[in-house]
Amino acid sequence: MDYKNLISVVKVLEQNNIKYALGGSGLLLSLGLTNEVNDWDITIENPKNELLNVLKSFDIKEIDSGDYPFASKYKFLVHNVNPKVEIIGYFSIKTSNGVCNLPTISVKEWKNIQIGSPEVWYVAYSLMDRIEKANKLFFYLKVHGANANIINLMLKEPLPDYLKIKLKELLNN
Numbered sequence: 001m002d003y004k005n006l007i008s009v010v011k012v013l014e015q016n017n018i019k020y021a022l023g024g025s026g027l028l029l030s031l032g033l034t035n036e037v038n039d040w041d042i043t044i045e046n047p048k049n050e051l052l053n054v055l056k057s058f059d060i061k062e063i064d065s066g067d068y069p070f071a072s073k074y075k076f077l078v079h080n081v082n083p084k085v086e087i088i089g090y091f092s093i094k095t096s097n098g099v100c101n102l103p104t105i106s107v108k109e110w111k112n113i114q115i116g117s118p119e120v121w122y123v124a125y126s127l128m129d130r131i132e133k134a135n136k137l138f139f140y141l142k143v144h145g146a147n148a149n150i151i152n153l154m155l156k157e158p159l160p161d162y163l164k165i166k167l168k169e170l171l172n173n
Contacts, residue, residue, distance in 0.1 A: 001029070003111060005079035006040040009058070009087070010113050013044070016054045020044045021106045021116030023091075023124070025133075030110040031118065033136045039084040043091045043104040043116060048074045051089065069094040069127060093127040098158030100127060105150060119150040119170070126163050138166065146170040 006026070013020045024041030028034040044051065052060065058078050065075040065088065073090040091102040102124050106114035118137050125134035151167050159167070 001037060002083060003113075005081060005083070005085050006042075006113065007111075009040075009042065009055070009078050009085050012055060012057070013042075018044060018046055018051070018054060019104060019106070019114075020087075021104045021114050022110075023116035023121050026113075027116050027118065027121050028133065028136060030108075030113075030115050031137075031140055033140060037083045039082075039086050042085065042087045043089075043102070044087060045090055045104050048089055051076070051087065055087075071099045091124070093124060095127060095158050095160055097160065100157040100159060103153065107147065107150075117147065117150050119146055119154060119167075123154050123157075123159065123163065123167070126166070127159075138170070141170050142173055146173065 020042050022040060023043055025034055025037045026040050029037055055078065061077045063075050063077050065072040071092040071094045072088050075089065076087045078085040078087060091104070093100050093102065100123065102120050105117040105120055107117050108115045118141055122134055122137040122141060125137060148171055151171050155164060155167055
């Protein structure tokens with residue numbers, strides 16, 4: 001696995017005190033739930049212009065943050081070599097009840113990289129209908145325990161009822 005591009009971006013974010021978290025398949029890899037990474041997804045909650053200024057030494061391309069259900073404010077491709085590095089600003093997904101904000105919460109460090117919340121990414125994968133990845137995170141949280149504060153934070157979002165039930169199941173584990 002090639003971490004070089006990811007680490008180069010993370011170092012610049014950290015040098016500029018930008019709070020970030022690695023999610024997606026990078027999160028799954030850090031938890032031992034996959035051996036494959038298609039791209040490195042970094043979430044942040046900083047204004048776009050601030051981030052562009054911080055990352056000016058990189059060749060950055062703004063890309064479409066995706067069709068429905070995606071509602072993030074922006075998305076950048078920082079390295080276009082596999083595995084690619086993508087930065088998602090203010091990660092959010094539309095639901096039938098509104099827009100679900102998926103906060104950038106770092107819960108641990110892995111290979112000197114801040115790793116995102118499995119609880120947040122369980123919600124994200126569920127809302128994206130990526131059932132296999134959602135199930136991996138759900139069972140991981142059942143076995144290793146879920147962070148009640150993060151679950152309660154996510155329960156305040158406009159989630160579908162089925163997902164609220166699953167999150168409450170993690171609380172009662």
